[in-house]
Amino acid sequence: MSPSVSVDDTGWFVSRTDADAHIPRIYCFAHAGGDSRSFLAWQDELGDEAELVAVCPPGRAHRAREPRPTLAEFAQGAAAAIAVGGSGTEHGPPVYLFGHSLGSLVAFETARRLRELPALRRLFVSGVSAPSLAxxxxxxxxxxxxxxxxxxxxxxxxxxxxxxxxxxxxxxxxxxxxxxxxxxxxxYRYRPAPPLTVGVTLIAGRDDAYLDADKLALWDRECVTSPACHWVDGGHFHFRDKGPSAVIDLLLAAVRTDQHIEVI
Structure with missing residues (x-):
């Protein structure tokens, strides 16, 4: 692990050691077999406008000796750790969730469990069909x-x-x-629930053989406001194929918009 990052006290999160506790946090959930810590490489492009936080479930990385959770247990544990990590307070930092593929599904279920958290601003899901199809x-x-x-x-x-x-x-x-x-x-077993009131952004690679417009359309049922859908260059792992700039631009745009609204 790089000396510039550290594990928080709960064991759930890895981020910069010198991270500002008050800037927006983007919690990242990895695809199947992936390591969420790899997303921390994007931090330089985000600068000090937002803090990337890798979400590390039991059974992986520094938690390898812990029993692996079900998807519901993963989401519940992550949600609980986010809520007590400062964002559950009145003046806690804004929270954004980003997931790719399997990580998107976990991020979605985490958002469901955080629906009462005022700090939750937006859910970003990449490379995944609507949850009802999973x-x-x-x-x-x-x-x-x-x-x-x-x-x-x-x-x-x-x-x-x-x-x-x-x-x-x-x-x-x-x-x-x-x-x-x-x-x-x-x-995973999908269960109907009230739609999310938080904004949702869908990100899909134009050459992703696993996705099409019909599979994304059913996301409408999960949101009070229709999600913003962005097709980007590349395949299922578009951020590897073409680099992460398209995703980072979407993350930064959301953070900047929210910060502007709060200032006003």
């Missing part, structure tokens, strides 16, 4: 596989680079975590 049959089928068969089927989701697929030792190291995350996704 889990897809493809995800369930993939979650039932093991080893090399799983790795080959994962190609559809662009989950592992070709050089990793060709390296047996790397596969042995990485696959258990990815498989566990897909089984978490396969175990």
């Amino acid at each position: 889990p897809s049959q493809r995800v369930c089928d993939l979650a039932a596989l093991e080893g090399r068969e799983f790795a080959e089927a994962l190609r559809f989701f662009e989950g592992l680079p070709p050089e990793v697929l060709a390296h047996e030792d790397l596969l042995d190291l990485l696959l258990p975590g990815v498989i566990a995350d897909f089984r978490m996704a396969a175990g």
Whole structure:
């Protein structure tokens, strides 16, 4: 771990050691098999306008010895930690949630659990269909596989680079975590609930084979106000294909708009 970042007291969050406690916080949830700490590399482009916070669930990274949660347990734990992390107070920093793929689904369920939190400003979801469609049959089928068969089927989701697929030792190291995350996704059970009053932004890669407009349209049912939908260049991992600038621009635009409204 870089010396410039640290784990908070709850173990849930990793962010800059010298982070300003009062600036807006963007809590980041990673895709299946991903490490949310990788999003901290975007911090330089955000400057001091917002603080990126990696959300680290039990069973991963520095929490590897803890039992892995279900998706609902992950969302509940993250929501509770966010609420007591300063943002639950009257003058706490504004809260934004950003997730990609499986992380988007967790971020959505976290937002549901934070619907009474005044500091919650916006939910950003990337690379995911509407929650009512989850889990897809493809995800369930993939979650039932093991080893090399799983790795080959994962190609559809662009989950592992070709050089990793060709390296047996790397596969042995990485696959258990990815498989566990897909089984978490396969175990998700959507439950209808009142729509979110907070704003929602959808981000989708134009070349994402897993997404289309129909799969995104059902997000309308989850929001009081129709979500803003942004198609960006790239595939499922558009921020890898074309860089994160398109996502960062959307994050900064939301933060700046909210800050302007608060000043007025």
